[in-house]
Amino acid sequence: MGFAQWCSLVALLAAATICWQLRELLIQLFAAVVLCVALTGLVSGIEQSLKIKRWQALFMALGLIILLVTLLVSQLVPPFIEQFKELLDQLPKAATYLTGLGDNYFIKMGQKTNLNLGGGVKPILGFVGNIGAAALQSLFVLAVTVMLAAQPKSYYQVAVSLAPSFYRKKFALVLDRCGLALKSWMFGVLLSSICVGLLAFFGLSLLGVKLTIANGILAGLLNVIPNVGPTIGTIFPMAVAVLESPWKAAAVLALYIIIQNLESYVITPSVMHHQLRLLPGLTLAAQVGFTLIFGPLGLILALPMAVCFQVLIRDLLINDLLDGWKRPLGA
Amino acid sequence: MNRPSQAFNWPALLGSIALLGLGILAWELRWVLLVLFGAIVMAVALDVPVQILIRRLRLKRPQALLVVLVLLCFLGWELGTMLLPDLLEQIKTLNQLLPILIQKLFLLTGEINGLQDLQIALKSLNSISNLQKLQPFGSQLLGLAGGAVNSSLQIILMTLLAILLCLDPPSHTRLIISSSPRFYRQHVKRLLGECRAALGGWLAGMTISASLVFLVTWAGLAWLKVPLALLSGMICGALTFVPTIGPTVATLVPAAVALLISPLLSLQVIIMRLIIQNAEAFLITPILLKHTVNLLPTVALMAQLSLGALLGLPGVLLALPTIVVLQVLLEEIFVKEIMDRWTLKAYLPARNKVEK
Numbered sequence A: 001m002g003f004a005q006w007c008s009l010v011a012l013l014a015a016a017t018i019c020w021q022l023r024e025l026l027i028q029l030f031a032a033v034v035l036c037v038a039l040t041g042l043v044s045g046i047e048q049s050l051k052i053k054r055w056q057a058l059f060m061a062l063g064l065i066i067l068l069v070t071l072l073v074s075q076l077v078p079p080f081i082e083q084f085k086e087l088l089d090q091l092p093k094a095a096t097y098l099t100g101l102g103d104n105y106f107i108k109m110g111q112k113t114n115l116n117l118g119g120g121v122k123p124i125l126g127f128v129g130n131i132g133a134a135a136l137q138s139l140f141v142l143a144v145t146v147m148l149a150a151q152p153k154s155y156y157q158v159a160v161s162l163a164p165s166f167y168r169k170k171f172a173l174v175l176d177r178c179g180l181a182l183k184s185w186m187f188g189v190l191l192s193s194i195c196v197g198l199l200a201f202f203g204l205s206l207l208g209v210k211l212t213i214a215n216g217i218l219a220g221l222l223n224v225i226p227n228v229g230p231t232i233g234t235i236f237p238m239a240v241a242v243l244e245s246p247w248k249a250a251a252v253l254a255l256y257i258i259i260q261n262l263e264s265y266v267i268t269p270s271v272m273h274h275q276l277r278l279l280p281g282l283t284l285a286a287q288v289g290f291t292l293i294f295g296p297l298g299l300i301l302a303l304p305m306a307v308c309f310q311v312l313i314r315d316l317l318i319n320d321l322l323d324g325w326k327r328p329l330g331a
Numbered sequence B: 001m002n003r004p005s006q007a008f009n010w011p012a013l014l015g016s017i018a019l020l021g022l023g024i025l026a027w028e029l030r031w032v033l034l035v036l037f038g039a040i041v042m043a044v045a046l047d048v049p050v051q052i053l054i055r056r057l058r059l060k061r062p063q064a065l066l067v068v069l070v071l072l073c074f075l076g077w078e079l080g081t082m083l084l085p086d087l088l089e090q091i092k093t094l095n096q097l098l099p100i101l102i103q104k105l106f107l108l109t110g111e112i113n114g115l116q117d118l119q120i121a122l123k124s125l126n127s128i129s130n131l132q133k134l135q136p137f138g139s140q141l142l143g144l145a146g147g148a149v150n151s152s153l154q155i156i157l158m159t160l161l162a163i164l165l166c167l168d169p170p171s172h173t174r175l176i177i178s179s180s181p182r183f184y185r186q187h188v189k190r191l192l193g194e195c196r197a198a199l200g201g202w203l204a205g206m207t208i209s210a211s212l213v214f215l216v217t218w219a220g221l222a223w224l225k226v227p228l229a230l231l232s233g234m235i236c237g238a239l240t241f242v243p244t245i246g247p248t249v250a251t252l253v254p255a256a257v258a259l260l261i262s263p264l265l266s267l268q269v270i271i272m273r274l275i276i277q278n279a280e281a282f283l284i285t286p287i288l289l290k291h292t293v294n295l296l297p298t299v300a301l302m303a304q305l306s307l308g309a310l311l312g313l314p315g316v317l318l319a320l321p322t323i324v325v326l327q328v329l330l331e332e333i334f335v336k337e338i339m340d341r342w343t344l345k346a347y348l349p350a351r352n353k354v355e356k
Helices: A003-021 A023-050 A054-099 A102-115 A117-150 A152-161 A165-207 A212-222 A228-244 A246-271 A280-294 A296-300 A302-322 B010-028 B030-057 B061-111 B113-132 B134-167 B169-178 B182-223 B229-241 B245-261 B263-288 B297-311 B313-317 B319-339 B344-355
Strands: none
Touching: A003 A023, A003 B010, A003 B297, A023 A054, A023 A117, A023 A165, A023 A280, A023 A296, A023 A302, A023 B297, A054 A117, A054 A212, A054 A228, A117 A152, A117 B297, A152 A165, A165 A212, A165 A228, A165 A246, A165 A302, A212 A228, A228 A246, A280 A296, A280 A302, A296 A302, B010 B030, B030 B061, B030 B134, B030 B182, B030 B313, B030 B319, B061 B134, B061 B229, B061 B245, B134 B169, B169 B182, B182 B229, B182 B245, B182 B263, B182 B319, B229 B245, B229 B263, B245 B263, B297 B313, B297 B319, B313 B319
């Protein structure tokens, strides 16, 4: 190995270290890229169907999304807060009812909390700080998304020009494939989320549980995160149902298990392109791995990242490197 | 693999180990490097008017630098005497207004039911921990004072270095050129020239745009009859050099001051700042920097956050000049020298060699 090669090895190591240090920022950038792919899909759809200019389509798409999000939030948040308050009121009662020895314990707890008010402030402040940081992060992601969507071509050119010259055509192709895979994955998830949300809505209204619309929307949203999301999504309607009667909670649990199985064995296989279907074990492994590396945002983005990595590994590693790797003649 | 002497190149290995050591040393001394880079940026900023003077008035470099420094000091002094009494008064009123502002914010948060608990908690925190926390607070204050001394020392060091660098740029350039391999020297010379041009263009463009922002903000705030208009205008102008993050932070000052008078006025101020900021970012700056630097907005934002995460606040402040220089170097060395020339023909023989 000559000096140039050693230099590039050192530079590569330094770049890897810096990337590792900045992994939280990189995952936010990836989130922005995923959102941007969705946004550009919508924008080009509007552009082609209405025959208007790109920036007009961009503004239209942004307006549409803002409208949709405000609608969702106004539909979701107020009933949830109300219900949550009720739940918090009911929870101690339920606990006393269940355990039967709660009285003393709760009085003790009350005394403790009174004494520890000063100590309790710190977690509250930390919590507020966390919310602030999360708000800043999402603001950053949104800003980068809009910036990327405003001129995607120039970013694409920059990315391609960073590859070696003999590889640029292939690299551009791989980037296109990644974008296509992300787009079709998002389309499939959108369809299956709508199905799951509708199923949850109808099931809950059949059972006569309160807050059917909000719970249906929640189930649809959490369907984006496999395994973990539906589990979290079950908690809230069950809690609501417990307030009415225990058997209803069991019925809700059964309903959600049925919906979950329907989603993973009937809906997803029929809407998702077969190349994008990940093996269930691989999905879970990706979720755990990305959560450990990137934190909570990694859990949310585990599936899109796995879809991208799948394309990259198939095209770059397997097709170009491993398939052409013959046994060395001397060995 | 037939000849061991060719397979293992000891000088190359030693050289790269030395390079690694240098890299680690540079990382440990990153504060010094940051100050040095700040000094270089400052020197380039000084060099732009100095070169104009040299060309127009046919002065020698030290004389021209002296003229520029004296002019700068004079301008600063004039501005100071003109604005300082006003400014001092405004800062005094700001100090008086701050407690009222905090109270007003408390009132506003009190109206939102959910936050009342937090408010009570904060009050209890104040009453309980005043005595206990006095000591750490004292040490914190000392730390703050130490930090202020440290940063002012760094700024003085940076200014001195900048003046020294600006006094004799050719010999410093020669030093850098002679420390590169001989076959690469011509190229390094060209690269240095390009970096300097990009940095100078960026600085000149941003200075114009910052002064425009300062004037417009000042005028707008004075028109809206917001107190502390001058101070807010200066802060907004100065923070224009830190795109995206700076103007957003700078908007908080006039908005908070306006909140004291009425929420409506605060809203007006925020809308005005939004218009100015967007006009600056999407109209003025692109026109001014059209021929010198072409930075994509996401690249600038990412650079700020990355350097902030790696180097702290000074990193954020110096992020844009750094990325301007880095972009030139990356484009010239990484893309044009390495990636553009890396064809399959150059790659295949190496692979064959390994296979043999």
